[in-house]
Amino acid sequence: DIQMTQSPSSLSASVGDRVTITCRASQSIITYLNWYQQKPGKAPKLLIYAASSLQSGVPSRFSGSGSGTDFTLTISSLQPEDFATYYCQQSYSTPPITFGQGTRLGIK
Amino acid sequence: QVQLQESGPGLVKPSETLSLTCTVSSGSISNYYWSWIRQPPGKGLEWIGYIYYSGSTNYSPSLKSRVTISVDTSKNQFSLKLSSVTAADTAVYYCARVYSAYDKFLDYWGQGTLVTVSS
Numbered sequence: 001d002i003q004m005t006q007s008p009s010s011l012s013a014s015v016g017d018r019v020t021i022t023c024r025a026s027q028s029i030i031t032y033l034n035w036y037q038q039k040p041g042k043a044p045k046l047l048i049y050a051a052s053s054l055q056s057g058v059p060s061r062f063s064g065s066g067s068g069t070d071f072t073l074t075i076s077s078l079q080p081e082d083f084a085t086y087y088c089q090q091s092y093s094t095p096p097i098t099f100g101q102g103t104r105l106g107i108k
Numbered sequence: 109q110v111q112l113q114e115s116g117p118g119l120v121k122p123s124e125t126l127s128l129t130c131t132v133s134s135g136s137i138s139n140y141y142w143s144w145i146r147q148p149p150g151k152g153l154e155w156i157g158y159i160y161y162s163g164s165t166n167y168s169p170s171l172k173s174r175v176t177i178s179v180d181t182s183k184n185q186f187s188l189k190l191s192s193v194t195a196a197d198t199a200v201y202y203c204a205r206v207y208s209a210y211d212k213f214l215d216y217w218g219q220g221t222l223v224t225v226s227s
Contacts, residue, residue, distance in 0.1 A: 001169075034213040036153075043202055043217040044153065050211065087153055091212040095166040097143070097155040 002026050002090050006100035012108040013078055021073045021103045023066075023088035032092035033071045035064055038102075039084045047086075048073065083107055110135035112203050112218035120197075120225050126190040130203030130218055137161050137184045141206035143214060144177060144188045146199040154199075158206055159186055193225045 003026040013019050023033065031051035036044040046055045048064040051071055061076045075082055088100040116128035130142070143158035157167035159177045167175045171190070179186040190197060200222050204214040 032211065036214075043220050044214070045217070046213065046215050049207070049213045049215075055215070089153075089213060094212045095155075095158070096168050097145075097158070097212055097214075099153045099155070102152045 001096055002029060002093050002098055004088055004090055004098050004100040006086075006088055006103045008103060009101065010104040010106065012106045014108045015078050015080055017078045017108075019075045019078055019082075019105065021086055021105075023071045023073070023100050025069045025071075025090055025092075028068045029090045029092035031067050032090055033064070033066065034089045034091060035062075035073045036087045036089065037082075037084045038087065044087060078105075110205060110216045112205065112216055114201060114203050114218045114221040116221065116223070118222060118224060120193055120223060121227050122194055122225055123192055126188070126193050126197060126201075126223055126225075128188045128201055128203075128221065128223070130186050130188075132184045132186075132205075137179065137181055137186065141209065141212065142179070142186045143204045143206050145202045145204060145214070146197075147202070147220075148196075148199045156188065156190075156201075158212070160209075195225050197223070198225045199223060 005024045007022045033051045035048040038044040052064045085102045085104045111133045120126045138161045141158045144156040159165045174191045176189040200220040202220045203218045205216040207215045
């Protein structure tokens with residue numbers, strides 16, 4: 001199974017900051033990497049698929065990059081509604097579908 | 109747009125079987141894979157399994173011996189059964205649509221339902 005590791009596990013930032021979250025796969029997954037945002041008490045929401053494609057309706061301040069084993073999610077200018085937990089997920093070798101452990105983005 | 113809604117008991121006794129149903133609306137269940145994912149309180153996401161509308165299934169290796177996912181295309185529903193539950197199975201259970209057979213990310217999710225295992 002492909003293991004997904006996110007870093008950091010948590011971080012604090014301020015409104016307007018540029019934030020980057022990293023996801024590393026245990027083997028190459030080409031660009032089969034997806035990002036989700038989850039707010040407390042809510043279901044995860046797809047943000048980015050195929051490493052860099054923005055899901056419809058997602059603000060352009062979110063972007064994704066990477067290939068192979070190393071990927072990043074960047075929020076260019078944090079907004080109050082962006083404080084949430086973010087998960088990466090690989091879709092290269094399934095089953096199983098595997099997620100990273102999550103990165104909790106809090107307010108500084 | 110597609111909507112998913114989980115339903116089922118919120119409390120299950122240890123050793124019994126957890127049963128949930130996901131109803132798909134504003135879209136057909138045909139031609140897609142459909143998945144169950146769970147999240148223990150305060151923890152991350154765990155994939156349980158998925159089913160194609162035709163009935164073929166794949167399960168998480170760690171849960172395979174206890175999980176059954178089925179589909180009822182006439183009702184636009186798919187279901188989860190998890191047997192011999194323990195407190196470790198207490199979680200929010202989500203159903204979700206798999207985007208495609210070639211790229212299995214989850215593009216639509218239900219709101220989730222909390223299932224507590226307790227006597």
